[in-house]
Amino acid sequence: MKVPAFPVSLELKEWNELLLLAATVFLEAEDQVDEGKLAVAYVVMNRAQKWNKTVQETILQPWQFSCWNLDYRTKALGRLARVGPHADMAWKAAASAVWKLLPDPTHGSCHYLNPELTRRGRPNQDLPPWYEESKVVARIGSHEFLRLTET
Secondary structure, three states, X not given: OOOOOOOOOOXXXXXXXXXXXXXXXXXXXXXXXXXXXXXXXXXXXXXXXXXXXXXHHHHHOOOOOHHHXXXXXXXHHHHHHOOHHHHHHHHHHHHHHHOOOOOOOOOOOOEEEOHHHHHXXXXXXXXXXXXXXXXXXXXXOOEEEEXXXXX
């Protein structure tokens, strides 16, 4: 099955839900196992449901998904222009989360991070203040998925 190509357009608010979710999964979890891609898709859907927002509002809210931060957006669109056939699983993960075709491997998580990558990108090589080891409910690939109590 051939999946659609990602558009190279800065008008992200005009992208439909499935397209933006698949692109986010690809950009955030390209090097993760298939279950990890599904997990990232579910985090988006869990946030949208919990915060009563659309998928687009959830993904494009500033500083929520690093692939869409303004300082990375041009690079993200360049990556999407060159994805080739290995984007299939990002589309499958997005569709599976939107229509709940597969169970949520994050157990309702609304947060995740790659601890090693996060530490490398922060000045003090620490983790963000919202991270609590006791709230990690799943480790899939190099990502940790958390269920936090705040809304």
